[in-house]
Amino acid sequence: MLWETIILAQRAIRRNVLRSTLTILGIVIGVAAVIILVTLGNGATAQVTSEISKLGSNLLQVRPGQGFRGPGGTRSNAPNFSMDDAAAIAKEIEGLAAVAPSATQGTQAIFGSQNWSTSVTGTDNNYLLTRDWPMAGGRTFTSGEIKSGKAVCLIGATVQKELFGAQDPMGAAIRLKNITCEIIGVLAAKGQAAFGMDQDDIILVPIRMLHRRMAGNTEVNAIMVSARNGYSTEKVQKDIERLMRERRGITKGKEDDFMVRDMKEVMAALTGTTRVLTALLGAVAAVSLLVGGIGIMNIMLVSVTERTREIGIRLAIGALEKNVLMQFLVEAVVLSCFGGLIGILLGLAAASASAEALRVPFILNWGIVLIAFLFSAAVGIIFGYFPARKAARLDPIEALRHE
């Protein structure tokens, strides 16, 4: 009987193709919008997660506080760290896999006629460990090079591309400011930019070389720390905070003038934000589903009025109220489900196209597809019920007289 009703419904829908199409348009758009937004949102979340994990697992960054309020409320940067601070962390904190002091300067890198504006980071081999960064070719620094501050460097994939193109950079000499620096290795590409910053746009040199020949001081901008597997990053973070307060002479009750950032926390905060955003956009899109539902109710009411005589005939020859109710309800549900299916297909197509355009991964979430479909079916039931009940309660005598 239900199957018969469905056949009947699709026949009634096909009888008025244009109107049925316009009726389901609201549902189609609503479902498509939900699918697109949620799929892209999930893609963005996944991308943020993967980018942060690219920074290095178990990575903690120790940086001086920025925008720290000095006396009189003026903005000034907190003092940088020293090499001793990094050594103290390595010596006194338990559970560390690697500690790398780093100092960074923006500079021009020149090779032949090629000229590229990039940043030079002075550090040691531990930097690669903390950042979980493999080499694409060549070798890392020798301990002799680190100690003496020899003018050798490792270059990132972007620098390689900009300065050398397809040429082999190994052993070539590039100029940083007025220092000639030999390339001994190339870093593996980290891939896409994180937070708008290209991680591969980097040159690594021994920190002693940067201090002596480029910076003229021995300051450390940031200390990269990675916790050993199995050690809680929260505990390491607390220990470092305590140690640094002590070393920087911060008395009790005063705020830190530095920060220890746990990348896991950053990741949680960022993915949390994109998730909330996705949910919000999805909810806005869902409102259009509601509007689509009202459209269906509207057309079903018109349809009931138009088909009053048909309803009268059916009631006269023995249809029960529930038979007529089901007929119109099923018609509304078939309409809305059909709209939902089209919306899902359109939404997935549009989502995959725009994921490509926006360079976020396309993540097919069957859960949201199912929810969108069930939601459109529910819209059909909810908004189809009132017109269907109106049809079922018609007086057959009146209905048969209706012109």
Added chain:
Amino acid sequence: MTMVIQSDIHEIPIIQMKGVSKIYGRGAAAMQALKGIDICIRQGEFVAVMGPSGSGKSTCMNILGCLDTPSEGVFLLHGADIGGLSRDQRALIRRHYIGFVFQGFNLLNRTSALENVELPLIYRGTPLRERRRRAMRALTAVGLNGWETHTPGELSGGQQQRVAIARAIVTDPKVILADEPTGNLDSERSREVMDLLTAFNREQGITIVMVTHEPDMAAYAGRRIIFKDGHIDATRPEGCSA
């Protein structure tokens, strides 16, 4: 159906109305369409209902068709009191015992003749194959073999009314209620329709109650019930008391 059962049915009149009144509206605006009528119709009769418009015959037909209930009095269909039944219960009575033929045919538009005839069987839950078979048989019985795929729009008025008759008889009803079945047809088509109704009445023993304005059509019936101002003037068959 065996002869024994049919003779049993003859013991009880198919239609009995006792003191049936119908009042529309309330208070000063109340209008009494039927003023306490008594009707008795035996199984297998062919009765013509006549009378000017507004005389109460349509109201009476609605009650006979279980589409409406009397305000006062008793209506027994084959001995069963219809008065207290719910809307759905009356729908079930219609589904199983009554066939309707209307003046305006009342077929479903853009639906083939076969599907129109099948319609009452769908509500009875008859399986598809059986439904097709019975609908085809009904269409053949009204002489429309070969027209089953045509929609009402592609059929003449006489053919449409024959489809409607096929729809009425496809369930093997006890009673056919025909409301001016020839009202929209010329005399030639009218005669065809009346011949069909007469045949079903004679051959299958289906009771027919037919409203008509035309004495020519009324002549096909065994007797007449004439309405006037909510009262009736009828001859009563022997052994049938209201």
